[in-house]
Amino acid sequence: MATLTNTHPSLKKAWHSLCRSSDATAVPHKETLMGEDWVVWRGPNGQVNVFRDLCPHRLAPLSIGKCEGDNIRCGYHGWVFDTSGDCVEIPALGEDATIPPRAKLTGPAGVHESHGMVFIAPEEPLTPAPTLSVMDNSNFQIGDLPVITTRASAGLLADNFLDMAHFPFVHAATFGAESERLVPPYTVTRDGFTFEAAYEHDFANREDPGVEAGIRPLIQRRRLTYRYIAPFHLELAIEFLDAGGTNVIGFFLTPQDADTVRIYSSLWRDDLDGSEERMKEAVDFEIAVVEEDLALQGTFKNLSLPLNITTEVHTRADKTTIELRRILDDFVEAASK
Numbered sequence: 001m002a003t004l005t006n007t008h009p010s011l012k013k014a015w016h017s018l019c020r021s022s023d024a025t026a027v028p029h030k031e032t033l034m035g036e037d038w039v040v041w042r043g044p045n046g047q048v049n050v051f052r053d054l055c056p057h058r059l060a061p062l063s064i065g066k067c068e069g070d071n072i073r074c075g076y077h078g079w080v081f082d083t084s085g086d087c088v089e090i091p092a093l094g095e096d097a098t099i100p101p102r103a104k105l106t107g108p109a110g111v112h113e114s115h116g117m118v119f120i121a122p123e124e125p126l127t128p129a130p131t132l133s134v135m136d137n138s139n140f141q142i143g144d145l146p147v148i149t150t151r152a153s154a155g156l157l158a159d160n161f162l163d164m165a166h167f168p169f170v171h172a173a174t175f176g177a178e179s180e181r182l183v184p185p186y187t188v189t190r191d192g193f194t195f196e197a198a199y200e201h202d203f204a205n206r207e208d209p210g211v212e213a214g215i216r217p218l219i220q221r222r223r224l225t226y227r228y229i230a231p232f233h234l235e236l237a238i239e240f241l242d243a244g245g246t247n248v249i250g251f252f253l254t255p256q257d258a259d260t261v262r263i264y265s266s267l268w269r270d271d272l273d274g275s276e277e278r279m280k281e282a283v284d285f286e287i288a289v290v291e292e293d294l295a296l297q298g299t300f301k302n303l304s305l306p307l308n309i310t311t312e313v314h315t316r317a318d319k320t321t322i323e324l325r326r327i328l329d330d331f332v333e334a335a336s337k
């Protein structure tokens with residue numbers, strides 16, 4: 001396996017972010033993952049339902065249908081399907097209809113809802129369900145970034161997120177400190193199809209009110225802990241060692257089709273005293289950071305992540321992104337068995 005594209009078939013055997021929990025409502029809607037459409041709805045029982053967006057009758061998209069209680073009614077000939085995907089009504093055949101055994105919706109192998117996101121595994125997943133270190137911690141305020149849909153490779157975006165040597169160059173206008181060119185030695189701890197990496201560095205803390213007040217210097221220390229779960233779930237926990245507090249960024253990438261990725265990102269902060277205004281500022285700052293990365297990513301012509309370790313040139317500063325390639329290469333191999 002030389003490269004990983006957004007639509008590589010092995011990716012079906014993994015969990016993927018599909019939409020935000022708040023997007024799953026009593027109005028069915030369509031989401032696209034790896035070129036396939038899925039219909040999503042949530043009935044009064046609160047359960048999220050996800051099936052291929054195809055009615056088995058005439059293959060009309062079910063997302064044009066309507067919810068009826070927990071069930072969904074197709075918008076073309078009105079067949080009704082329950083939450084297990086079984087057809088329970090065919091209006092044209094009346095009350096005593098015999099339902100054809102193949103009148104069933106096709107579901108994913110798994111649906112999972114956590115930290116404000118709906119995830120699906122199209123086929124039996126080899127990867128663990130996505131988690132975040134802050135899941136049940138009520139000390140944290142949550143701020144959602146607007147959903148971004150962009151021309152990109154999910155693999156290259158994951159690579160960019162995990163990269164530690166680009167800050168002074170790509171993020172000079174936000175947090176990239178010029179003094180921070182050198183990436184200090186750090187360790188990466190792999191566990192199956194996941195890894196964790198931590199290190200400390202200097203950065204320009206432009207968000208800290210203490211800088212303007214003259215209490216703290218602009219250049220401060222922070223500890224970054226990266227957590228990666230294959231294929232495209234990422235977390236960065238930033239501990240502000242001088243100003244105090246923790247900022248967790250969750251980053252979930254949905255490979256929609258060969259050249260489109262949807263980015264879901266949220267912030268968990270415990271240092272904003274519940275202030276909505278400061279959270280808005282934090283979200284705006286993070287949007288600016290993501291836009292800097294996307295401007296760089298927009299210049300890539302080839303939208304795939306090389307998995308063959310000899311294709312690119314690596315250094316010890318690239319440990320996280322080497323591990324990303326190793327894990328995805330092992331995953332692709334495991335998925336092809």
Ligand code: FES
Binds near residue numbers: 057077079
């Ligand atoms: S296409 Fe859905 S009921 Fe006919």
Ligand SMILES: [Fe+2]
Binds near residue numbers: 160166
């Ligand atoms: Fe970046």
